[in-house]
Amino acid sequence: MNGGKRVRPALTLLCCEAVGGSRKQAMPAAIAVEFIHCFSLVHDDLPAIDDDDLRRGKPTLHIKVGEAMAVLAGDLLLSVAFSQLISEQYSTAQQATLTKILANATSDMVIGQVYDTIGGLPKQLDKHQQLEEIHRNKTGALIQSACEMGAICGGASKDALNAISTFGRANGLMFQIVDDLIDLHGSPEHVGKATGKDEEAGKTTYPGTIGVEASKLAVQELQKQAKSALDLLENDAETLLSFNLWMAHRTR
Numbered sequence: 001m002n003g004g005k006r007v008r009p010a011l012t013l014l015c016c017e018a019v020g021g022s023r024k025q026a027m028p029a030a031i032a033v034e035f036i037h038c039f040s041l042v043h044d045d046l047p048a049i050d051d052d053d054l055r056r057g058k059p060t061l062h063i064k065v066g067e068a069m070a071v072l073a074g075d076l077l078l079s080v081a082f083s084q085l086i087s088e089q090y091s092t093a094q095q096a097t098l099t100k101i102l103a104n105a106t107s108d109m110v111i112g113q114v115y116d117t118i119g120g121l122p123k124q125l126d127k128h129q130q131l132e133e134i135h136r137n138k139t140g141a142l143i144q145s146a147c148e149m150g151a152i153c154g155g156a157s158k159d160a161l162n163a164i165s166t167f168g169r170a171n172g173l174m175f176q177i178v179d180d181l182i183d184l185h186g187s188p189e190h191v192g193k194a195t196g197k198d199e200e201a202g203k204t205t206y207p208g209t210i211g212v213e214a215s216k217l218a219v220q221e222l223q224k225q226a227k228s229a230l231d232l233l234e235n236d237a238e239t240l241l242s243f244n245l246w247m248a249h250r251t252r
């Protein structure tokens with residue numbers, strides 16, 4: 001409740017609705033994905049990783065309560081996230097599927113962070129493919145999982161789950177490209193965290209690799225891909241589409 005946008009849980013609720021479920025059905029999974037996200041931010045801000053003092057316009061957790069408590073808070077968020085999924089609201093089959101989706105996405109996120117922090121990407125990939133690999137793992141995987149979990153909570157058919165998965169994959173990569181652009185152009189006051197850090201730290205980013213205009217075009221292309229995936233759903237996905245559009249144009 002401290003000013004995060006809660007994009008991932010919103011996606012879980014809206015994807016559940018888009019396959020014919022209710023937001024209530026998706027709530028435990030939505031909480032779980034936000035807990036994983038918060039764990040990643042707390043650990044990402046630590047001096048050993050990104051070393052940030054500001055998050056959501058406030059001091060980062062290790063600045064406020066010290067490094068030891070921040071490490072432990074992240075550890076705790078990771079485990080309580082998974083206990084959310086063992087909810088009586090879900091069948092045992094749903095619990096197993098949700099746990100698998102979230103566990104795989106969390107692993108991918110950590111792998112992406114390793115690539116981003118110390119490298120080690122597969123050598124056969126060219127620069128653009130390396131960039132995509134980092135972004136899809138570091139950020140895209142958790143966003144895609146948020147969408148897929150919503151679909152599972154809503155009892156999606158195989159086709160609907162595939163459509164939501166395609167939507168989530170496009171939306172997840174798009175989110176990180178927008179984040180790269182915000183880091184380049186946004187002010188810390190508006191964004192609520194330090195900006196201009198990627199260039200300073202020599203991070204692999206979309207604008208740094210393919211340029212600002214090509215990055216904006218990539219955002220547009222991925223937004224279109226996300227929209228086309230929603231067109232395959234039987235249910236009306238207006239709210240989800242509006243949210244996806246907002247994600248493409250966000251400035252913080």
Ligand code: GRG
Pocket residue numbers: 003004005006007037040041043044049056109110113138139176179252
């Ligand atoms: C150290 C074991 C261990 C794990 C940590 C740090 C880490 C693994 C992963 C971090 C991955 C990471 C921080 C990706 C960045 C994703 C991103 C764009 C975050 C910002 O998300 P927003 O804008 O943030 O949704 P709010 O504050 O709105 O919630």
